[in-house]
Amino acid sequence: MRIGLVLPSPPAYSETFFTNKIKGLEAHGHTVVVFVNNSKKGTFNTTKCKVAPKLSGSLLTVGSISIFTLVYSLVFHFNKSKRLFLLDREDGLGVIQRIKNVIGNSHIIAEPLDWLHFGFGTMVFNRENVAKAIGAKMAVSFRGFDIGVYPLKNPGCYLRLWDKVNKIHVISNDIRALLYTHGYNGKAEIIKITPAIDTFYFKKEDCQLPSVKNSFITVARLHWKKGLEYTLEAFALLKKEGIDFHYTIIGEGEEYERLKFAVYQLDLLDYITFTGKIKHEKIKDELNNSNIYIQYSIQEGFCNAVLEAQAMGKLCIVSDAEGLSENILDNETGWVVPKYAPNMLAERIQKVIELDSEHKKRIAHNAQRRVREKFNIENQQKKFVDFYT
Template sequence: MKIALVTNAFPSVSETFIYNHAAGLRAAGLDVTVIAARPSRDGHMFSDFDGLKYDGPIVQAILSGSAGTSLGRLAGHLSGAGARDIALWQRARKLYGLNRRAFRAWLLAMPLAGFDIVHFEYSGLAIAWIDALPLLAGSRLVTSCRGAAEQITPLAVPERAGALRKIFGIVDRVHCVSEDMRTTCLRYGLELDRAFINRPAIDISRFKRSTPYVARTAGPYRLLSTGRLHWKKGVEFALIAVRALVDQGLDVQYEIIGAGHDEEHLRFSADDLRLNDHVVFAGKRSSTEVRAALERCDVYLLPSLSEGLSNAALEAMAMELPVVTTTAGGMAEAITDGVDGIIVPPRAPDRMAAAVSALLADGPRRVAMGRAARGRLEEAFTLERQIRVYLAEYDVLGRSPPRASGSC
C-alpha cells in the first residue's frame, strides 16, 4: 500500500508527532512518502534524535517556496512526466476549463498522484489542496483535525467554516485527536460515521527517565512549559500564576521552551510582572533537549486556552511528572483530576497557582502522581497503539471502492 502524508514542513521540531507517524508506518512495512508544503528549517535539530527514524522519501510540493523555486520543481517534474500527469491535466481542464485554476490544481495534484491513500495531517492543508482533490482518481483521502484549524480559525475567518463543511463531504475519513475534537467537527457538518478517533501518542521508549524522580523539599523548584508561543497556549496566565507563587514566598523557576509570534508579548508580560529572575525563555529546542528539560523539572504546566490533545503534556506524563493542565480541548480524556494530574479551568491563574503550591508542599503526592501518569501513558497513549489504529483504518480504506474521477 502506497501512502502519502501531506504536512507543512518536514521534519519539524514542533511536530515530532508527525515524524513519529511517518516513521511508525515505515517501520510497519508501509510504503510511505512525505509531501511537504514548504521546506524545513529544522533538519539540523534531528541530528541527535534517538527514536524511530523516518528513512523514506520527502517530496516538496511544487507550489512551495519562491516562484523561481516552484518553477524549478515544475521543470524537474515535467522532465519525467508521463501518461499519469497528462491524464491529471486533462481532468483539470475538464473540471475547471483552460485557466489559472486548472493549472494550479494540476500542479498541486501531481506530487499526490498514484498513492492508494493521501493523508493530510491538518484540515487546513486539505483545504489548501481542495481543487486538486477531484483529480486524485483512485486515491482514498484522509484528513486529520488537531486543534486550532477547527476550534479557532472558523471563528475568525467565517469562510473557513464553509471550507470545512466542503472538505468533510469530500474526504473518505476524518481523523480526530480526541472526542472533544470530533464534537467540534460535528458542528461543521462532519458525519459521525466518517470520523475516527486516534489520540496522540508518545514513544515511551524515548520519553522515560534515566534517574528516578526526586521530590525536592526546598527550592528552587523548576516549572516547565513547552510548545509554540501562541496566545492559545495561555502562557501569560501561567506567568500570572508564577507571580502568585513568588508572592507566597516560594522559590520557583519557570522555563518556557518554544518560539512563536507571541514571544514579544510574553517577554513584556514577564518583565511587567517583575519575574525576570524567575522566568527563562529557552527558545526552540530539539526533542532530545526537551526530554532533558523534562527530567530536570518538578511540575509541568499546560495553561492552554485551546488544545486538541496536547502531545507536550503527554511527554511530561511519560517522564513521570505531575502535570497541571487546563480543561482545554481533550485534556480531560488523558488526565484524571487528582490521580495522574491536576485539571484547572482556563484563564484561572489563581487555581493553577494553588494546584502547584499544593504539589510543591507534598513530595510523596508528586511522586505518586507522576508514576500514575506514566502508567496512563503506557496503557493508552503509546506509539504502537496509535500506529495500529492507523493501520486498521488504512486497511479498510484500501479495500473500499475507489472514488470516481471528478466525483468530489
C-alpha cells in the same frame, strides 16, 4: 498499499507524530510518499518526498514554471489532470483556479496511490478533488488549530470537504466534537488516534534535586494559544503569597518579546527563565530537574510534552483546552484547571505544593502507568495500520 501524506514540509526532529506513523506503516510493508510545499525544514531519509512546484518569485519565473508543469501534467498524466479539472468545475471553481489546481497538485497527480492523507485540515483547500481524480481514497487529520481556530476566521471553509473525505482522523474527543460545530455532516468515518511517545526514552530516572523546592517547567512554542501570559499572572499571585519558586519556559516563538515584558511588569525577573529552543535530550534533563509541569493553554489539540512529563513522573497541571482534559484525568493523573482563570491556576498550584508526599507519589504513579499503557508508540502505529484497512 501506497499512502500519500500531505504536509507543509518534511517532518522535523520534534514532529514525532508523523515520523513514528511513517516508520510504523513502512515496517508493515506499506509505501509512504510525503508531499510537501517546501523541503527546507527537516528531512526524513527513509521516505520518498516530493515537493510542490515553487510558484513564487518573479512573474517570468512563475510563468515559466507554471507552463512547463501544466504541459508536463497534460502530456504524461492527461487523464488524471482532466478528471481534476472537471471535478473542480462541478464544484463551481473558475477556469483560472482549476488550472492553478492542476499545476499546484502536479506532484501528487504523478503518483499512483491507494490513500491520500492530508496531515492537517488546512492542507486540503483546493485539493478536495485530488484523491478522486487519481483514484485514491482521501483521509484528513484534524489536530487543533485547524478545526478550533481556523474556521472561526474562515466560516464554512470545510463544507466542500465533508462530502468527499472517506475517513477523518482526530487526536481527541473534543476535536471530534468541533467537527460537528463546523458543519461536519456525518458521512465519513471518524477515528481517534491520540499522540504517543517513546515511553522507553521518557521515563523516571534518578536526578539531581532542583535548587528551588518548587521548580516548575513548560515546554511550548511561544504562541498566544499556549496561555503563557495567564500562567505568568498565576505565578505573580503566588509570589504575593510569599511562595518561593522558579519557572522554566522552554521554546521559541513570536510572543517572546511580549512574554519577556510581562515578566518584567509582573516583577518576576528573578523567578522566570526562558531557555529558547534546546535539544531534545536537554529537555529531558530539564524535566528531570523539575517538580511540576504546567500547560495552561487556551487552545491545545493534545500535547505530547504533557505525555512526556507524565512518563517522567512529573506532577502535571493543565488547562481544560480541548485534548488536555483527556490527556490528564483530573485528580487521578494530574489536575485540570479552567482556562482564562490565573487565580484558579494559582490556587491549584498552591494546593498541589501542599499535598503530602504519598498523595503526590500516587498521582505521579497513576500518570506514568496510564501513559505507558495507552500512549505508547507501538499502539499508535498499529492503529494507523488499521486506519487504512
